[in-house]
Amino acid sequence: MNRTLANQNVPAVGLGCMGMSEFYGETDDTQSLATLHAALELGYRHFDTSDMYGRGHNEELLGKFVKQLGSRRDEILLATKFGIYRDPSDKYNLLIDGSRAYVKKACEASLKRLNTDCIDLYYVHRRDPNTPIEETVGALAELVQEGKIKAIGLSEVSVETLRKAHAVHPIAALQSEYSLWSRDLEAHCLPALEELNIALVAYSPLGRGFLTGAITKEHIEQASAESDFRAKLPRFQGDNLDANLQLVKALEQLSAELNCTPAQLALSWLLDQYENLHVIPGTKRVKYLAGNFEAQHIQLDAAASAMLGKIFDPQAIAGKRYPDAILKGTNI
Numbered sequence: 001m002n003r004t005l006a007n008q009n010v011p012a013v014g015l016g017c018m019g020m021s022e023f024y025g026e027t028d029d030t031q032s033l034a035t036l037h038a039a040l041e042l043g044y045r046h047f048d049t050s051d052m053y054g055r056g057h058n059e060e061l062l063g064k065f066v067k068q069l070g071s072r073r074d075e076i077l078l079a080t081k082f083g084i085y086r087d088p089s090d091k092y093n094l095l096i097d098g099s100r101a102y103v104k105k106a107c108e109a110s111l112k113r114l115n116t117d118c119i120d121l122y123y124v125h126r127r128d129p130n131t132p133i134e135e136t137v138g139a140l141a142e143l144v145q146e147g148k149i150k151a152i153g154l155s156e157v158s159v160e161t162l163r164k165a166h167a168v169h170p171i172a173a174l175q176s177e178y179s180l181w182s183r184d185l186e187a188h189c190l191p192a193l194e195e196l197n198i199a200l201v202a203y204s205p206l207g208r209g210f211l212t213g214a215i216t217k218e219h220i221e222q223a224s225a226e227s228d229f230r231a232k233l234p235r236f237q238g239d240n241l242d243a244n245l246q247l248v249k250a251l252e253q254l255s256a257e258l259n260c261t262p263a264q265l266a267l268s269w270l271l272d273q274y275e276n277l278h279v280i281p282g283t284k285r286v287k288y289l290a291g292n293f294e295a296q297h298i299q300l301d302a303a304a305s306a307m308l309g310k311i312f313d314p315q316a317i318a319g320k321r322y323p324d325a326i327l328k329g330t331n332i
């Protein structure tokens, strides 16, 4: 199933590359590069990264992949993001800069790390509350004019910001967290995206792995907050985790009845929520690629879709999706 993104026709399932550098435990570059190549061979075309993942490491990894692709570079849609830089003393303290000067500097650095002369989709990773969005998007529009980026995206912004940005330059995509257990954007954002004809790229579509059924209590208890970000998230802690695991049990049961995996069910449900929605399940492993990609061909009937919506009623989810310190930088 192909859909349009940044003027390209790509499969609706893309690949999230973040975990190849940090956030979800150990990483291995050789394994990650093999995963990138296997994804391309399976038909993946949309690859998502950011300059902040691994403090440049993730873009450098993608840059190696791009170099190895040679003339096949144009077969892929390379999406990256800028705007967050890391506090050297606390890796989860996110510092934000959306000034014109920073936009230009960040883009040059990303182009270099990615080994490319043009980024297909360049996102504002988080809105800078101290810089008017018009300034940030104005600078991005200059980059489009200069041929350094092809399209502009925003991540985790409010509808109001989206409208202001779109008035400066057409916005190709909004990338925000959306999955069965993170449905905040349904009420206001989806109608605005449809009205403005903007694609939605749903990040963490597998609930950071939770909706696959592969995350256990033991896994989280053993995970160090330093190497596995999930240990820092309210939904993965204590009683919240116990309550949320009950929902995953119901998801597993339904997927067994429908003869697919919980991950496929979670992705397929999402793809039905908006006609120009793309999912970017993340993995560093070849073994998950094919099943996740296949989710775009699974047809959910209305009854199954409604049942999933009911199991994952937002009121039933225990805990916030991020700690408050990070949440305050979203939906602004």
Ligand SMILES: NC(=O)c1ccc[n+]([C@@H]2O[C@H](COP(=O)([O-])OP(=O)(O)OC[C@H]3O[C@@H](n4cnc5c(N)ncnc54)[C@H](OP(=O)(O)O)[C@@H]3O)[C@@H](O)[C@H]2O)c1
Binding pocket: 015, 016, 017, 018, 019, 024, 048, 049, 125, 155, 156, 175, 176, 202, 203, 204, 205, 206, 207, 208, 209, 210, 212, 214, 263, 280, 281, 282, 283, 284, 285, 288, 291, 292
């Ligand atoms: N814009 C933003 O602010 C933002 C924020 C977060 C993420 N993102 C983007 O969105 C992408 C996806 O989100 P995400 O990586 O956070 O979460 P996700 O896609 O919901 O889940 C990723 C986790 O699920 C596991 N997994 C994937 N497929 C699986 C399967 N079939 N069975 C069992 N486990 C499976 C992965 O395992 P392994 O780790 O073992 O591979 C990984 O730990 C990221 O890679 C990144 O590009 C953007």
